[in-house]
Amino acid sequence: MKRTTLTGLGALVIGSMAIGAETWDSINLFSVAKAANTSATTGLVLPKMNPEHGKELFATKACVVCHSINGVGGTNAAPLDASTMDPARNPFEFFARMLVGMTPMLTMQKDRLGQEVELTAEELADIVAFIHDEATQKSFSSKNIPEKMKRLMERD
Numbered sequence: 001m002k003r004t005t006l007t008g009l010g011a012l013v014i015g016s017m018a019i020g021a022e023t024w025d026s027i028n029l030f031s032v033a034k035a036a037n038t039s040a041t042t043g044l045v046l047p048k049m050n051p052e053h054g055k056e057l058f059a060t061k062a063c064v065v066c067h068s069i070n071g072v073g074g075t076n077a078a079p080l081d082a083s084t085m086d087p088a089r090n091p092f093e094f095f096a097r098m099l100v101g102m103t104p105m106l107t108m109q110k111d112r113l114g115q116e117v118e119l120t121a122e123e124l125a126d127i128v129a130f131i132h133d134e135a136t137q138k139s140f141s142s143k144n145i146p147e148k149m150k151r152l153m154e155r156d
Contacts, residue, residue, distance in 0.1 A: 046091065047125045054130025059144045061117050063127065065152045066108060069140050074153050082134040089132045112152050
């Protein structure tokens with residue numbers, strides 16, 4: 001039987017859904033799901049999320065090259081303003097949407113950056129927090145974007 005291995009962002013997205021509590025200070029999703037009257041596997045956890053760190057990562061890890069927030073950033077992919085995000089802020093739905101766009105994301109990363117962007121699960125969680133945090137997004141401006149990323153954006 002052939003084994004399929006996820007690499008790059010795909011492994012990160014799937015892996016971030018299964019990281020154990022020993023890795024992060026976490027919220028037990030089973031408790032959250034039980035309170036919402038839904039089912040979840042015991043031990044499934046979500047990391048604490050830091051939107052301020054996510055703001056920095058959004059700019060430095062090249063998300064800003066294709067995506068914008070507050071009209072700041074690239075225009076080759078959907079804007080990621082918190083005001084347009086689902087009010088329920090389901091991170092699994094967000095990851096599922098990322099998986100749909102993964103092929104063009106990885107192609108762009110290889111073409112423009114020369115390699116795929118590597119993120120830890122915690123970094124991805126922080127970026128998701130920033131993308132869903134209107135208050136933190138209000139302070140995002142072109143001043144947050146490193147010169148290297150600005151040059152990549154100018155190539156469009």
